[in-house]
Amino acid sequence: MNQLELIGLVFVIVFFGLMLTLAILSRTRPVRQFREIQAFTRLRHAVGLAVEAGNRLHLSIGRGNLIGPQSAVAFVGLTVLDRIARSTMVSDRPPVVTSGEGAISVLSQDSLRGASRAIGAEFDPLRGRLTGLTPFSYVAGTLPVIYDEDVGANLFIGSFGSELALMNEAGERAGSLTLAGTDNLSGQAVLYATAEEPLIGEETYASGAYLGAGAMHIASLRAQDISRWVIISLILLGALLKLIGVL
Template sequence: MSFVQSGRASGLVILLIITIATIYFIERGKRGRIPSIRRVSGLDAIDEAVGRATEMGRPVFCSQGLADIHDSTYGPQTIAGLSVLSYVARLCAKYGTRVIVPVVSLTVYPIAREIVENAYRMEGKLEQFKLDDIPYLSTWQFSYSLGYMSLMQRERAGANVMIGAYWAESLQLAETGYKVGAMQVAGTANTHQIPFFVVATDYTLIGEEIYAAGAYLSKDPAMIGSIVAQDIGKIISLVLIIVGILLGLGGSKFIVDILKM
């Protein structure tokens, strides 16, 4: 089978377009022309959850999953979770609400601590920041889960925001949040855990929505540029699939071979 007939040419063209688009939008963002992206509806649920916890006089829990930030596969989910943490911490500092951030990774801990501390500093309430509210629990999955559940029960969480890479502990945490009466917003790109979040939390960010939410909140040119470029790639792929189907139905086999991915 030739290079063209194998479909590799069309795949390389799409990859090249996405790469060029990513570089273009990142550079454009660095010059202050940041592309606009749709506000993920889950962010409104986060606002509601923090407001509800404030009215109840109970703390807000916010976690970023179990992945290390340097993990090439799951690390981006943690980065998205930290972007959401920055937003949640700023809201809590503004309203004078306590925010508790259970941490599983030693590399994530100083980042989470700095994010929360800066949030209180920016709101002029640094004296309200408590280092004990950024507890490092354990690198062991279920030790972390047990500590997290115990904290939610002891502190009577009013809201629980979980954005990041989660595994078997997802349902444990969500069920505990439900039992203590916390409003919960969760999101992960681990598809095997999404069903548990859907049935046990009040609002779920599904898959790529967590990256869009992180990019929207952080306003980071690199994150926004990559999101926009990915959307361009999806549109091109969809158009090629539709064209391929139509040509295939019309009997144009050679063109279909070119468009095959």
């Protein structure tokens, strides 16, 4: 293990320890309110409509895999699915999930099965669908869900490229809310221009905390804030020491 890998390992261990500490402290201290993100406010409203008015929610988790850099945003999508499924499974039209990768499709079905079991409802495996393995076959399989299944809101949270523009346009044509977030830079550029409620940058990774997924999700945001201030302080200190000739 070289020096750079060792530094990275130490950082991960320290960050995880900080998350655990903050999660434990949050049990005895009130949690500060997060800044409002309009996308999550509208999402909570859409969840309420799904239960009261019978509108279906459609969540698309993208084409990321679980063993590479795209795994982070894939797990974010699965976390959002778990929270939404538990809130809307009692609706006349339970949520439907589309994805473009086999393992994610299996995990999405497992999340839906767990939510169904929690309320004693019957599980329908067709609610978790693998719609295509290439970008445009994935979109082609997803568009009928947006157009034909009385969807009130579309959530696109996962790894998407420029094909996301076609899905956002379909949601707009169908008159449904589109909320989108991705880790892909070209996908972020597209969703910023086409999505009704885009999640930019780290807002996507904050989804679990804003949807009440658990103390560790909230602790991760607080740990990120602390890490930023530590890094900024070290940069300023280094610049000052360089200026006065110590370094």
